[in-house]
Amino acid sequence: DAKTTQPPSMDCAEGRAANLPCNHSTISGNEYVYWYRQIHSQGPQYIIHGLKNNETNEMASLIITEDRKSSTLILPHATLRDTAVYYCIVRLSSGNTPLVFGKGTRLSVIA
Amino acid sequence: DTAVSQTPKYLVTQMGNDKSIKCEQNLGHDTMYWYKQDSKKFLKIMFSYNNKELIINETVPNRFSPKSPDKAHLNLHINSLELGDSAVYFCASSLRGTGVNYGYTFGSGTRLTVV
Numbered sequence: 626d627a628k629t630t631q632p633p634s635m636d637c638a639e640g641r642a643a644n645l646p647c648n649h650s651t652i653s654g655n656e657y658v659y660w661y662r663q664i665h666s667q668g669p670q671y672i673i674h675g676l677k678n679n680e681t682n683e684m685a686s687l688i689i690t691e692d693r694k695s696s697t698l699i700l701p702h703a704t705l706r707d708t709a710v711y712y713c714i715v716r717l718s719s720g721n722t723p724l725v726f727g728k729g730t731r732l733s734v735i736a
Numbered sequence: 737d738t739a740v741s742q743t744p745k746y747l748v749t750q751m752g753n754d755k756s757i758k759c760e761q762n763l764g765h766d767t768m769y770w771y772k773q774d775s776k777k778f779l780k781i782m783f784s785y786n787n788k789e790l791i792i793n794e795t796v797p798n799r800f801s802p803k804s805p806d807k808a809h810l811n812l813h814i815n816s817l818e819l820g821d822s823a824v825y826f827c828a829s830s831l832r833g834t835g836v837n838y839g840y841t842f843g844s845g846t847r848l849t850v851v
């Protein structure tokens with residue numbers, strides 16, 4: 626079972642920042658937060674991951690609260706092509722534990 | 737192009753048939769996976785292989801048999817297909833390296849329809 630809670634859907638205006646929240650109140654000290662997205666009919670795509678520090682890459686920023694019980698994925702300037710289902714996943718940093726997908730958040734970017 | 741490639745992209749077959757889906761990755765990854773996405777869009781792990789060794793085998797009917805001839809290939813054979821097997825099957829790969837889990841790269845999926 627997924628260890629995260631996400632809103633089922635969100636809307637965002639094109640060009641604005643999309644802030645996608647995720648609760649993971651039972652996260653343990655050696656578990657990372659991963660974000661993936663799935664654009665319609667495509668395979669899931671890795672976005673970013675982090676342990677406790679905020680992370681940024683060319684796709685997005687990840688803000689993790691100090692107590693690590695929640696995080697926010699930020700798409701700084703959302704485009705129509707960012708419309709997708711976004712999955713927040715908590716996973717051990719090593720070992721055989723696979724990615725376990727929950728229901729995710731369906732983000733609709735609106736022109 | 738470096739990628740995870742699956743074939744075929746679409747597969748329509750009759751109940752009771754046996755079919756295979758092939759997956760290849762040229763990313764130099766050492767771990768490969770099969771996921772199933774049903775009509776409700778839930779993605780579930782089925783199998784995982786690390787360096788040709790089966791390391792994850794979720795509760796999947798034994799009609800499903802993965803085969804990994806080398807660490808760049810992971811095929812999925814399905815016997816006696818049933819209507820409920822209709823789904824999109826995704827192959828993925830990752831690099832476990834010295835034990836640290838890196839991100840997965842997914843293929844574009846195989847849409848299996850059993851009629």
